[in-house]
Amino acid sequence: MEFDPVLLSRIQFAFTVSFHIIFPSFTIGLASWLAMLEWRYMRTGNVVFKETYQFWLKIFAIAFGMGVVSGIVMAYEFGTNWSGFSDAVGNVIGPLLGYEALTAFFLEATFLAIMLFGWDKVGPRLHFFSTLMVAFGTLFSSFWILSANSWMQTPAGFYLENGIAYPENWIEIIFNPSAPYRLLHMVTAAYLTTSFVVLAVGAFYFLRQRHIPQAKVMLNYALWFILIAAPLQLFSGDMHGLNALEHQPAKVAAMEANWETQGNVPLILFAIPDPEEEKNHYQLSIPNLTSLILTHHADGEVVGLKDFAKEDRPPVKWVFYCFRIMVGLGMLMILVGLLGLYFRWRGTLFTPSWFHRLCVAMGPSGFIAVISGWFVAEIGRQPWVVYNVFRTEDMASPLPGANVAISLAIFIIVYAIVFGSGVTYIFRLIKKGPQTGDTDGSHDPSAGHHPMMAADIPSPSETK
Amino acid sequence: MEMLEAYLPWIWGAVIATGVFVYVILDGFDLGVGMLCKFRKNEADRGVMINSIAPFWDGNETWLVLGGGGLFAAFPLAYSVVMPALYIPIILMLVSLIFRGVAFEFRFKAEGKGREFWDKAFVFGSVFAAFAQGVVLGGFVQGITYDEATRSFAGGTLDWLSPFSILCGIAVVFGYALLGACWLIMKTEGELQDWAYGLAPKILTVMLAFMVMFTLWTPFLHSGMPLLSIHLDEVMHTALWERWFSTPNIFFLGWIPVLVAVVAFLLYRAIARRQEIAPYLYTAALFLLGYIGLAVTAWPNIVPPDITLHEAAAHPSSQFLLLIGVVVLLPVILGYTGFIYWVFRGKVTHDAGYSH
Numbered sequence: 001m002e003f004d005p006v007l008l009s010r011i012q013f014a015f016t017v018s019f020h021i022i023f024p025s026f027t028i029g030l031a032s033w034l035a036m037l038e039w040r041y042m043r044t045g046n047v048v049f050k051e052t053y054q055f056w057l058k059i060f061a062i063a064f065g066m067g068v069v070s071g072i073v074m075a076y077e078f079g080t081n082w083s084g085f086s087d088a089v090g091n092v093i094g095p096l097l098g099y100e101a102l103t104a105f106f107l108e109a110t111f112l113a114i115m116l117f118g119w120d121k122v123g124p125r126l127h128f129f130s131t132l133m134v135a136f137g138t139l140f141s142s143f144w145i146l147s148a149n150s151w152m153q154t155p156a157g158f159y160l161e162n163g164i165a166y167p168e169n170w171i172e173i174i175f176n177p178s179a180p181y182r183l184l185h186m187v188t189a190a191y192l193t194t195s196f197v198v199l200a201v202g203a204f205y206f207l208r209q210r211h212i213p214q215a216k217v218m219l220n221y222a223l224w225f226i227l228i229a230a231p232l233q234l235f236s237g238d239m240h241g242l243n244a245l246e247h248q249p250a251k252v253a254a255m256e257a258n259w260e261t262q263g264n265v266p267l268i269l270f271a272i273p274d275p276e277e278e279k280n281h282y283q284l285s286i287p288n289l290t291s292l293i294l295t296h297h298a299d300g301e302v303v304g305l306k307d308f309a310k311e312d313r314p315p316v317k318w319v320f321y322c323f324r325i326m327v328g329l330g331m332l333m334i335l336v337g338l339l340g341l342y343f344r345w346r347g348t349l350f351t352p353s354w355f356h357r358l359c360v361a362m363g364p365s366g367f368i369a370v371i372s373g374w375f376v377a378e379i380g381r382q383p384w385v386v387y388n389v390f391r392t393e394d395m396a397s398p399l400p401g402a403n404v405a406i407s408l409a410i411f412i413i414v415y416a417i418v419f420g421s422g423v424t425y426i427f428r429l430i431k432k433g434p435q436t437g438d439t440d441g442s443h444d445p446s447a448g449h450h451p452m453m454a455a456d457i458p459s460p461s462e463t464k
Numbered sequence: 465m466e467m468l469e470a471y472l473p474w475i476w477g478a479v480i481a482t483g484v485f486v487y488v489i490l491d492g493f494d495l496g497v498g499m500l501c502k503f504r505k506n507e508a509d510r511g512v513m514i515n516s517i518a519p520f521w522d523g524n525e526t527w528l529v530l531g532g533g534g535l536f537a538a539f540p541l542a543y544s545v546v547m548p549a550l551y552i553p554i555i556l557m558l559v560s561l562i563f564r565g566v567a568f569e570f571r572f573k574a575e576g577k578g579r580e581f582w583d584k585a586f587v588f589g590s591v592f593a594a595f596a597q598g599v600v601l602g603g604f605v606q607g608i609t610y611d612e613a614t615r616s617f618a619g620g621t622l623d624w625l626s627p628f629s630i631l632c633g634i635a636v637v638f639g640y641a642l643l644g645a646c647w648l649i650m651k652t653e654g655e656l657q658d659w660a661y662g663l664a665p666k667i668l669t670v671m672l673a674f675m676v677m678f679t680l681w682t683p684f685l686h687s688g689m690p691l692l693s694i695h696l697d698e699v700m701h702t703a704l705w706e707r708w709f710s711t712p713n714i715f716f717l718g719w720i721p722v723l724v725a726v727v728a729f730l731l732y733r734a735i736a737r738r739q740e741i742a743p744y745l746y747t748a749a750l751f752l753l754g755y756i757g758l759a760v761t762a763w764p765n766i767v768p769p770d771i772t773l774h775e776a777a778a779h780p781s782s783q784f785l786l787l788i789g790v791v792v793l794l795p796v797i798l799g800y801t802g803f804i805y806w807v808f809r810g811k812v813t814h815d816a817g818y819s820h
Contacts, residue, residue: 062569068522069565073558075532079547080554086547087615090540091779095786098530098537102793105526110797110804113519121807166779397548398616407555414559418566421582425573 003401006393009081012408014378016073018371019415023067025370028142028187029194030060031135034115036221038128048213055214055434056198059426061116066422068109070415081404084395085385092158092165092173093148100144108137142187150179152386153377154247165389177247181240182377188233189373191225192333193366198222199336200363201430203356214434216350219359223340223349230333237330238293244380245294248387249303250312251380254319256290261307263299265290270324273316278306314382322375329369336362472784473777476538477766479790483534485755487527489643489748494521496644498564498590499637500663501583509656510583516651516812518568523801525561537786541615542766542776549608549617550600550624557596564589591637598636602629605761606685610770628681635674639751642667646744649735653811664735664743672728675754679721682761683708707760717760724753 034056041049075097078086114122114130122130157172158165167173202218205211245252252258257273257280258265267289271280288298295302305313336358343349385392494517501510536543547554567586574582603624611618645667648660708717731746766773777783 062573065522065566065569068525069562072525072529072561075529075536076547076554076558078536079532079543080551081548083544083548083616086536086540086544090536090543091782094533094537094540094778095782095789097533098786099789101526101530101533102789102797105529106523106797106801109522109526110800112522113804114807117519118807167781167785170781170785397544397551398614398618399548399551400621403551403621407551410555410559414562418562421570421574421578422566425570428573 003405005399005401005404006396008401008404008408009396009399010392012081012404012411013077015408015415016070016077016411018374019419020067020070020074021370021374022367023063023070024138024141025186025190025193025367026197027060027064027067028138028190029192030056030063031131031138032191033194033198033221034060035128035131035135037217038131042124042128048217051434051436052214052217055429057115058429061112062422062426062429064108064112066419069418073411079397081397081399082385082395083397085390088163088390088395089152089165089386092155092167093151096144096148096151096174100141100148104137104141104144107140108134111137139187142190143183146183146186147174147176147179149377150182151176153182153381154178154243155386155389160389165386178240178243181236181243185233185236185240185373186370188229188236189366189370192229192233193370195222195225195229196333196336196362196364196366199226200360203359204430205433206350206352206356207360209352211433212350219349223337223344226333227337227341230330230337234330234334237327242294245302248380250305250308251314251319251376252294253303253305253308254314254316254380255323255376256302257316257320258290258302258304259306260304261301262304263291263301264288265294265300265302267293268320271320273320275313275316312383314380319376319380322372322379326369326372326376329365329372332362333365333369468784469780472780472787473539473773475787476534476777476783477773479787480531480534480538481755481759483527484531485752487524487531488755489751490524490527491521492594492640492643492751493517493647493744494524494644495564495590495594496640496642497647498586498644499594499641500644500648500660501590502587504656504659512652512656512812513648514568514571514586516647519804519808521565521568523804525565534786538778538783539766539773539776540778542771544615545608545610545617545767545771546604549619550603552621553596553599553603553624553629557593557600560589560591560593560596562589564593590640594637594640595633598633599624599629601636601758602626602632605632605682605758605768607769608767610767612770628685631674631677631681635671635678638667638671638674642671642747643744643751646747650740650744651812653813661735661738665732668728668731668735668747671750672724675724675750678754679757707763720753720757720760724750727753 034053037049037053037056040046041053111130111133114127115134118127118130151173154177155165156176157167157169159168160166198218199222202215202222205215206219241252241255244255256265257268257271259278259280264287266285266287268280268283268285271283271285273280291300291302292298294300305316339355339358340349343353343355381387383391383393385395497513497517501513504510504513532543535546563585567582567589571579571582571586603626606624606626606628608617609619609623610616642664645660645664649657649664652660707713727746727749731743731750734742734746762768764772764774766776
């Protein structure tokens, strides 16, 4: 049996990076959330903030660990499976990844140790400083990796010689045309992802009538944040889309399943795009809206897919469907924020209701939206690995297909075990809930021997 | 600036070599402690052992990312040739590191069978990560087939697999176990420390045996002949042989084995005298000497036997940009890394766990 190494390497990269992105998109927001909680605790002395902090810190430790190990895979996969890519663009994006390690990874790994295990080793100010450093680390990391990714989408500041990209202007490379929009859109997405998990956990406790003081903190902060950030995200997504229209028109055409270059382009709510016949089936649409969104004129002309040679078009269906999932979830998020405001105004925010069930159901919405969004960005970039410069199919390693088939199978099995377990343990922690001062670890017979795992972080009464 | 351009590949070679060395002596001890957990079934002992490395392992492993990322940035050609050539051992290493990395947290969340599973994952993840790194080293030293026309790896899937690379794999397992034992000597007390004192010289003896084998084997690697049917006069004309044994090189390089013998003696003595910090430092010195020997063997290649540092070097502007980052940020990183080791200094004891 013959395996296609390029296709398998693509699947393997998509699989490992999709798994990986789940954890950073959670921990980026979680680190800032923890910093906020610790800051509130320091300012108010209210122990509820500290208990909430400690609860989320345990979850952070697990999620962060999984992000680290799945991230190391990414750092090596460029070379193992995409050696042509590494050779062709290493000059340009290599230093960006190097800066990610220098500015972010060490900072996060080191200060995480103080966050997790330093309660009785350092003072409260230094501990808060450590939390802040971890939060900054996640943001520095986002900056560099998104800069590198954006360069692949909208390459700038380089020249080609013998099929290899060389740097010409670092400022243009680092701040390439799509980088600011992508950074804003992704960091907001990460914060929203975390907010919805926090919201879901808080709402879950309200439905169960447990851990009410901590659940109030979670619900309160998450809903304020969502109310403001979810509409902003729509706005930043719109800017990001306009940027893509300018630099990656084929991607936008695929997002809208727009085949013809024409004016008065409708906004398609639902359709089944058919790449063979180059048209859509069962189309349900709102007239002129896409033209209006993209050109700010109802009759504005928008480039269609037929303007591009067939071999230069991205896989339309994936891009089209994933874009709708992302936007649909974004709309729901805005709705949740508004509903939260309504219940707050009615004074029934903390009375269990169908709204809390909706909040629980929306718990995973951020993850799904983030992955859908990345599918739009990355599949929409195809067939290019660096847009209009290098084709994906030319950049794979000279590996036999069987090797990649085996490694892909191993990754699927290992990730299923490892991340399945990790998620199970996170759910277990959520079920157990925040530990308050009167139920400290001293009741646990094994407490004396417990190593300093994050899950065993002492509650306040123990640290003295 | 032009002066600097000529030296950039050397500087970067030194930076990456330093980064990998720091990785080896740091992650080496926590991988070693992971392996040694196999031999202490007692939950309290295992707790202390894992306690002793928990705040450090993540930072230690980051040096591996810096090594990989630095190679990608500074020598993209080397990165794109070495990684596919060593595909299987690198995937093995990554998967082992995944299991072991998550086991830190998971083993305390799991119960019964689950706990047993993650304990095994912790031990075997540590062993196989170390073994895979040794195999990567062996596969790298013995040489990688390179096609200049396509700028890519041109060998077979199993080129890395040889008695030599397997030997390197086992040697690294023992080397890391020794670092782990010395770490335990430094960080524990009582019965556990006694055990580490008893174990360390035995591991050291095995490791020295492997170092001798490695050293004797290396000059024959590029002669293209199986070890047992060599014609010595042909071997003596290989570049590698010349590098080590011609005059005057031998006068400069001859001190390496002598120093290995001296440091090994000091290490045995430090363990016998029950010194606590010296064993770890002497072990690190042994690693450094072996590492210098390796660098001499590979010199001036970054991918033996065909690609030199200069050939693989990234554009000077790329190397320079990241070098600024290294010069500015590495001291800061070393500063806060040192700070962490200082915060979590001293003995880890059974009753000083974090629940108190």
